[in-house]
Amino acid sequence: MDRRTTAGPGPGRRGRAARGTGGLRSALPSDIRRRNRQTVLKSLYPDRWLSRADLAKLTGLSKVSVSDVVADLIDDGLLVEGGYKSSSRPGKPAVLVGINVKGSAVMALDLSEAGLVRGIVTDLAGHVTATEEEPISPGTLQPTVLVKLSRRLLELSPVPVLGLGVATPGTVDRGGRVLAAPNLGWTDMDLAALLHGQLGVAVTVSNDADAAVFGERCFAGGTDNMILVAIARGVGAGVLIADHIVRGSDYVAGEIGHVVVDQDGPACVCGKRGCLETLIAAPVLEKRIAERPENRDDILTQAGEVLGVALSMPVALTNIKDLTISGPSDLVGTIMLEAVENTINDRVHSRFINRVDVHPARLGRQAAALGAVACVLRHELGVL
Ligand SMILES: [Zn+2]
Incomplete structure (x- = not known):
């Protein structure tokens, strides 16, 4: 995730930001x-x-x-x-x-979970030193909730705070503006500027799956070419190529949930039939397992096969060998992961293309928040 977002004073505590980047000029x-x-x-x-x-x-x-x-x-x-x-x-x-790892702190908020906002404070190496949560009700999320939680995190940090990273569902542009996040009731919300204005710290805002893949890369031994698929209320993906988050022309790269994978599949909220989400989103799988608990293994194997088929082409297209699947541990376990791995390798593996390694998110539920921390470190210090 390169210069994804900023509303901060730029690098360093004295705000030595590079001025303007347009046109040709010699380096200042x-x-x-x-x-x-x-x-x-x-x-x-x-x-x-x-x-x-x-x-x-x-x-x-x-x-x-x-x-x-x-x-x-x-x-x-x-x-x-x-x-x-x-x-x-x-x-x-x-x-x-x-x-001076413990001399400064980084704060992060993860807005991707239903019912709560998760906040963390870390040192400069990404070690978590404090956590706070704020319950939220369904519907539009008021940014004041985030300001309040951030202020609590600021108080918890005995050392200066380098910046705040936010991982949010939805589409986020380069400047930290959330273009659309239906789950939070947001359209065109200039979150980075709003939080920076209220808190006075540098703010970076990233899509949650993008943040999660970057967190796995920076703090869990991930490689510089990775895909992370998040199975939650919906299904989304973060793609890292040569250590850069792929955002796409309209900042919607990785939004694979509403791609049709079965034309005769169930009707989807988006108006199409058989979108990936209608087959493997967490609530769908949970409902199917609750209805037929004796078929649990088959249901998870099928879900893994559906995802494996869907990912075979992008895996071959990008030569990505490191595939992370995040999601509830009762769904994203050995059965589903093996089905994904076997399905992809059956389709893709050849003399020319090595086997793909499919594994669960190593950071678990902290992946997106730690990824948001990594974004701040990259943006403010140029490390990672
Ligand atoms: Zn759909």
């Missing part, structure tokens, strides 16, 4: 500074300790630039000195610098 000193900061932070993130001389060697920046940038980042509380480099040479050993 502020652009170079920003790039150098990102290069140094990236070299150290999350837990590498290097001397200034080693940082210069590693990054290709001059020793003077590195000293300058490191001093700035220490000032900003993002880097910290610690320990000395062991050396057999005589003289003063070099001081090591590293990321």
Whole structure:
């Protein structure tokens, strides 16, 4: 998820944002500074300790630039000195610098669950240090609920907060505006600007499946080419290619729930028949299992086969081998996952195309919130 959304002051605490990006022009000193900061932070993130001389060697920046940038980042509380480099040479050993992981915090809100908004606070390495929930009733979600919950999270953080990430269902544009989120009753809601105005922190807003795939990538050992399919009230997907979230021309990439997979299938709320959601959404599967509990394994196998058939072509098209399925654990278990994996590999595997690995979301219910944290870290610090 690249420069997806922002309403924040830009990189660093002093708001050294690059000004304007249109047209041809030479790099401004502020652009170079920003790039150098990102290069140094990236070299150290999350837990590498290097001397200034080693940082210069590693990054290709001059020793003077590195000293300058490191001093700035220490000032900003993002880097910290610690320990000395062991050396057999005589003289003063070099001081090591590293990321001040606990010196700043990131907040995130996950709006994807029915009935509650989940809030978390993490350190800069994505370790959760506090959680808060706010119950919500069905219907339109009032942004004041999010402001209130965010303020509670801010109070829980004893260190400065780098930014707030929000994972929301629906379509989100590059600027953090929610174009449509029917489940929340939102159309054209400029969420990033609204929250930034109320809270005064940098805000990034992402689609929940996009956030979840990025969370799995950054904090759960995911690869740089991944698909995450979320089976919930609906069915959606996040797609990561070469470490970039694929958003598509209208920001609706991954909205696979209303693609027809069975022309003779059940009627769908969208007016078509046999959309993927009508066959494998969580409430559909739960209802079918409740009606015929003895057929549970068959129902889940069939659902896995339907999803496997649907995903075979995009898997071949993109050569993605890492496929994550998230959803309620009583549905998304071994039976369904094996059916998805076998179905895809039966169709796609060949001399030219390796087998696809299908597994559950490693971060479980935290995937979207942690992904929103990762978006803030990428946007504000250029790491991840
Ligand atoms: Zn539909």
